[in-house]
Amino acid sequence: MPDISGWRKSSYSSQETSCVEVGRVHSGAAVRDTKNRAAGYFTTTAQQWAVFIDAVKANRFD
Known part of the structure; x- marks a missing residue:
């Protein structure tokens, strides 16, 4: 298993x-589901x- 540090979620959440x-x-x-x-x-x-972050910023998932 990889060493994972600093789990966080968006402040908008x-x-x-x-x-x-x-x-x-x-x-x-x-990435994991908080539920x-x-x-x-x-x-x-x-x-x-x-690439994923760039797509989100470009509203490709709307």
């Missing part, structure tokens, strides 16, 4: 429990994460 959290791993990011943290997480490379 406030006290919501239906969110995702992102943690830092050596090679990129880890079911025990279900695990998936990881992405730094390049995959950057």
